[in-house]
Amino acid sequence: MMFDLSNVELVGQRTPDPLRFAFQRKKSPHAGGMMHAVKGDDIQSSLEAAHSLVPANRFAPRCLYIHIPFCRVRCTYCNFFQYASSKNLIDSYVDALRKEIEWKAAQAWTQGAPFQAIYIGGGTPTDISAAQIHTIVSDIRRLFPLTPDCEITLEGRINRFGTDKFEAALEAGVNRFSFGVQSFNTKVRRSAKRLDDREIVIEKIQQLVSYNAAPIVLDLLYGLPYQTLDVWQQDLEDYLETGAHGVDLYQLIEMQGLPMAKMVEQGKLPHPADTQMKATMFEMGVNFMAKHHQKRLSVNHWASDNRERSIYNSLAKTTAEIMPLGAGAGGNVNGCQMMQTRDMDTYITAINENRYPVTMMTMAPANKAVAAEVKSAFDAGVVAEHKLDKVAGKGTFSALIPLFEAWEQNGLVYLERSDAEFAHRGYVKLTLAGQFWAVTLAQNLIEVIQGSAPKASDAMAPKIMGGMAMPKMGMPGASSMPSDAKKTTSEDQKELESKAAHVAA
DSSP states (O other): OEEOTTOHHHHOOOOSOHHHHSSSSOOOSSOOOOOEEOOHHHHHHHHHHHHHSOOSOTTSOEEEEEEEOEESSOOTTOSOOOEEOOHHHHHHHHHHHHHHHHHHHTSHHHHTSOEEEEEEEESOGGGSOHHHHHHHHHHHHHHSOEEEEEEEEEEEOSTTOOHHHHHHHHHHTOOEEEEEEEOOOHHHHHHTTOOSOHHHHHHHHHHHHHTOSSOEEEEEEESOTTOOHHHHHHHHHHHHHHTOSEEEEEEOOOOTTSHHHHHHHTTSSOOOOOHHHHHHHHHHHHHHHHHTTOEEEETTEEESSTTOOOHHHHHTTTTOEEEEESTTOEEEETTEEEEEOOOHHHHHHHHHTTOOOEEEEEEOOTTTHHHHHHHHHHHHTEEEHHHHHHHHOTTHHHHTHHHHHHHHHTTSEEEEOOBGGGTBOOEEEEOHHHHHTHHHHHHHHHHHHHTOOOOOSOTTOOOEEOSSOOOOOSOOOGGGSOHHHHGGGSHHHHHHHHHHHTOOO
C-alpha cells in the first residue's frame, strides 16, 4: 500500500495547535468511497432486481428514510431546500408518497427482514398537517416489518409545531423528535432566517419535554454569522435549560452559491467563523458537555439520559441498508446507492407509473464494508485493529501504522499497537483535534485503502511503503476504476451520501 507521508493534505500540518491548524478546512460534509456509476438506461432494471431479492441476512441492520421536501422559509445556510410550503402541493405530494410507501412495502426485499430505525426528514416534515403526520407514520407501521424497539424519528422546526402535531405524531408511533434549533440567540437566528425568538424556542422545547413521552433532541450549529464565543456559550447553556434529551453539535460548512454566501458577499451579513474559530467552538462544546456529565454517543452527539439512543444516525454510518421514500430522498438497497429525483412532477409521475423515481445511482464495490467501518469508527472516535482487519483483510491495520504514526506526531490520534504476547489488540483513538477533523481523516483513510489518495504537488516527495504488503481486499485501485467511478467522489456523490445518511449540514 503506497501513501505519501509528505502530503499535508493526507497527514496534516506539524503544528503546536492541530485542533485549529492541522488542515486548512474540513474536506467534505461526509466521508465516502468510490462507487461505480450506473447509466440511466440501466437504473430501473437494476433497482427492480435489487428489490426482488430477499435479504441474505435477515438480522442485518436496515432503516427507512422518508423525505418531506417542503420548508416555509429557506435557511441561509441550507443546501437541501426544494419547495416552499404550499397546501395544494403538499396534499398532492403526500398522496404520491403514500402510494410509494404502499408499493415499496410490498416488495420482497422489504418484507424479508425488519427495520430498526425510521427517519422522517427534510425539508421540514413538521410543515405538513397533524393528520398527514399521523397518516404517514401509521401507514409505515402498518405496512413495513419493524423491530419491537424500532426508533421512529420526526425531524422539524419548533415554529408552528403545535401540540396537535406533537400529539398526533405520538399517537401514530413516533418515539423520537429532532429539532433543528441551530442557535437560540435571536439575532443569530434572524440572520439565518430562523423564525422564532430565543424565549419562544426555549419555552416550546420545555413544553414538549414536559410530556415525558419521547426523547427530544436538538441540533446546534457553530460558526454562524454573529455567533460569537459568548453567544455559543449561551447556546450550550440554553440546551441544558430546555431539558432536552440530547444534542448534536455541527460545524457550519460554507458552500458557495447558497444564500448565506451571497449575503456575505453583498455586505448584508458578516463573515461566518473561520476554521480556527470553529475549532475553538468545538473545544468549548466538548468541554461543556463533559463538565455537565452529558453522555457522549459520537464525536458530535451527546445524550442527557438513557432515553436518547440515536439509532438511525449511528446505523447510517455503517453498512446498514436504507430504503429511501419521497422526492429528494437518498438510500441504498442491495448495493444500489441512489438519489431520488427532487423534481416534484417527475417524482409524482414515476410513482403513479410504478417506476423508481431515481435519477442518480451508483453501485457499491464488493467490500463496501471497508468505507462503512472507517466512517463508523471515526464517528465513534476509535479505529479498532480487529474490526478494520475483519472487513479490509488481515494486516491492513499494520500496513497503515506509518500513516497512524504521522497522525500521532501531528497531534491527531493516539496509537495503541497490538501485542500478540499479551493478546492486546491495536487501536487508534482520536484526540480532541482528531475529533474535530474526523471527517477529513476518515476520507483520507478511505482513499488510502482504496489506492486513490492524492499525492503531494512536489514531484520529488518520497513515496512511503506502508509497513507491509497490502492484503488483497477485492477493491480495485484507482488506476483500474472506470472514469465515471472516479467521479463518484465528486460533489454529486457527496450530495447523495449526505442525503442517504441525512446528517444535517
